Amino acid sequence: xxxxxxxxxxxxxxxxxxxxxxxxxxxxxxxxxxxxxxxxxxxxxxxxxxxxxxxxxxxxxxxxxxxxxxxxxxxxxxxxxxxxxxxxxxxxxxxxxxxxxxxxxxxxxxxxxxxxxxxxxxxxxxxxxxxxxxxxxxxxxxxxxxxxxxxxxxxxxxxxxxxxxxxxxxxxxxxxxxxxxxxxxxxxxxxxxxxxxxxxxxxxxxxxxxxxxxxxxxxxxxxxxxxxxxxxxxxxxxxxxxxxxxxxxxxxxxxxxxxxxxxxxxxxxxxxxxxxxxxxxxxxxxxxxxxxxxxxxxxxxxxxxxxxxxx
Numbered sequence: 001x002x003x004x005x006x007x008x009x010x011x012x013x014x015x016x017x018x019x020x021x022x023x024x025x026x027x028x029x030x031x032x033x034x035x036x037x038x039x040x041x042x043x044x045x046x047x048x049x050x051x052x053x054x055x056x057x058x059x060x061x062x063x064x065x066x067x068x069x070x071x072x073x074x075x076x077x078x079x080x081x082x083x084x085x086x087x088x089x090x091x092x093x094x095x096x097x098x099x100x101x102x103x104x105x106x107x108x109x110x111x112x113x114x115x116x117x118x119x120x121x122x123x124x125x126x127x128x129x130x131x132x133x134x135x136x137x138x139x140x141x142x143x144x145x146x147x148x149x150x151x152x153x154x155x156x157x158x159x160x161x162x163x164x165x166x167x168x169x170x171x172x173x174x175x176x177x178x179x180x181x182x183x184x185x186x187x188x189x190x191x192x193x194x195x196x197x198x199x200x201x202x203x204x205x206x207x208x209x210x211x212x213x214x215x216x217x218x219x220x221x222x223x224x225x226x227x228x229x230x231x232x233x234x235x236x237x238x239x240x241x242x243x244x245x246x247x248x249x250x251x252x253x254x255x256x257x258x259x260x261x262x263x264x265x266x267x268x269x270x271x272x273x274x275x276x277x278x279x280x281x282x283x284x285x286x287x288x289x290x291x292x293x294x295x296x297x298x299x300x301x302x303x304x305x306x307x308x309x310x311x
Contacts, residue, residue, distance in 0.1 A: 004042070004045050004046075006074060006075075006078050007038065008038050008039075008041060008042040008045070009042070009071040009074050009075065010028075010071075010075065011024065011028060011030075011035055011038040011039060011042075012038075012039060012042055012050065012067065012071055013068070013071050013072065013075060013276070014027055014028055014035075014141075015035065015039060015051075015058065016060065016064075016068055017141070018140075018141060019057065019058070020057060020058060021035045021036055021039070021058070023140070023141070026140075026141075026142055027140075027141040027142065029094055029096075039051070046063075046067070048061070048063040048064075049061050049063070049064070050063060050064035050067060051064055072276070075276050076276075076277065093122055093123070093280060094122070094123045094124075094125060095115070095119075095122050095123070095124050095125070095144055095145070095280060095281070095284060096125045096127070096142070096143040096144045096145075097124065097125065097126045097127070097143065097144070097145050097147065097284075098127050098128075098129060098134040098137055098138065098143035098145070098146040098147070098148070099126060099127070099128050099129075099134075099146075099147045099148075100128070100129070100130070100131050100134065100147060100148050100149060100268065101128055101130075101223065101224040101225070102165055102224055102241055102244070102266060102268070103147050103268060103292075104126075104128045105224060105225070105244055106165075106241075106243055106244065106295060107291055107292055107294075107295035108126075108147075110291050110294070110295060111287070111288055111291040111292075112124060112126070114287055114290070114291050115284055115287060118283065118284075118287060119280060119283075119284075122280060127143065130194075130195050130197075130198060130222050131146075131148035131149040131150075131198060131199075132195075132197050132198060134146040134147075134148040135148060135152055135271075138152065138157070138271060138272070138273065139152075139154065139156075139157075139273075141273065144272060144273075144278070144281050144284075145270055145271070145272045145281060145284055145285055145288070146270075146271045146272070147162070147268060147269075147270050147271075147288060148268060148269065148271065149198065149199050149200070149266060149267065149268060150267065150268060150269030150271050151269045151271065152269070152271045156273055156274060156275060157271050157272070157273060157274065158271065158272055158273075158274045158282075158285070159269040159270070159271045160269060160270045160271075160285050160286065160288070160289050161267070161269055161289075162267075162268045162269060162270060162288065162289055162292040163268075163292050163293055163295075163296035164265035164266055164267045164268070165241040165242070165243060165265055165266040165268070166241070166242045166243075166265045167239040167240060167241060167242060167262050167263050167264075167265065167266065168239065168240065168241075168242040168245055168256050168262065169185075169186075169237060169238070169239050169256060169257050169258065169259060169262060170228075170231050170237065170238055170239075170240055170245055170248070170249075170254045170255070170256060170257075171185055171189075171231065171237045171254065171255055171257050172231055172232055172233065172234040172253075172254065172255075173232075173252055173253055173254055173255050174234055175234055175255075177257070182257045182258055182259050182260075183259045183260055185237050185257055185259060186208070186212055186216065186237060186259050187212050187213075187216065189217075189236050189237045190216075190217035190218065190219050190235065190236035190237075191204065191208060191216060191217065191218050191219070191236060191237060191238065191239075192218075192219045192220075192221065192227050192230050192231055192235070192236040192237070192238040193218060193219070193220055193221075193227070193238060193239070194220065194221070194222075194224075194227075195220050195221065195222040196220045200263065200266060201218075201220055203263050203264065204218070204239065204263055205218060207261070207263060211261060217236075219235070219236055224240070224241075224244070227240055228240060228244070228245070228248055228254070231254060232248065232253045232254060237257075239262055239263050241266065243299055268292075270284075270285040270286075270288040270289060271285075272285050
């Protein structure tokens with residue numbers, strides 16, 4: 001037992017949870033041979049086979065099934081040591097963040113700075129993607145925290161609610177219209193909005209159908225910056241995050257208008273898998289809430305009621 005170590009057990013649990021060596025390797029940021037070697041070393045240490053290796057995949061042996069419970073106890077103890085004993089300056093690991101573009105263009109730099117100050121030896125990896133992809137990557141354990149349009153309605157996922165982003169309607173500064181034309185701008189122009197498989201797109205399509213009619217053209221894009229540029233070019237109008245539109249208006253590229261209604265604010269969550277528990281991941285998710293609240297206060301944005309902090 002002298003050669004038994006936490007990394008072997010952690011790797012074993014990841015193979016069990018994800019159902020294979022390849023997915024475990026992706027989750028642990030290791031090569032598949034390295035994962036296989038760790039599992040084989042653990043089997044050699046215990047002098048038992050933990051998996052039946054068959055053409056259809058891996059299945060736990062009776063001994064392997066018994067080890068899962070003990071390995072989880074080791075994992076819990078390891079996290080308790082990290083949370084309660086270790087100095088944050090000494091914690092070394094990789095933290096994989098998946099972030100929606102709206103957040104990436106607003107308070108993400110402040111969050112990364114806060115995170116680096118809290119854990120200065122943690123390597124931070126950032127991927128910006130649409131929320132639907134972030135959700136799938138979180139469930140596949142390819143990222144540790146997803147800051148996305150949430151919550152993620154899965155029992156295995158913990159969601160921390162973040163301040164919302166109010167939307168405002170924008171039109172090109174070069175467009176000719178009068179205050180009396182504001183309600184008609186939507187009917188007279190294509191509406192540019194978020195990607196087709198997102199919640200904002202579905203809400204926009206429903207509202208347009210009910211308020212304007214079924215004939216309204218919708219241009220969808222997975223790129224928020226592209227949406228702003230398309231509006232600036234006069235190719236349509238859009239309801240986009242007001243905090244990001246301020247700079248475009250200040251530069252004289254866009255103008256706000258009020259058709260009498262606006263889609264509901266974008267609601268984001270910092271979402272992470274609750275099992276296995278990770279002090280670094282949970283602390284980072286709470287830190288995202290703190291950073292987002294500070295950003296909202298500094299920019300006079302709406303906040304989330306405290307009763308909705310944890311979903």
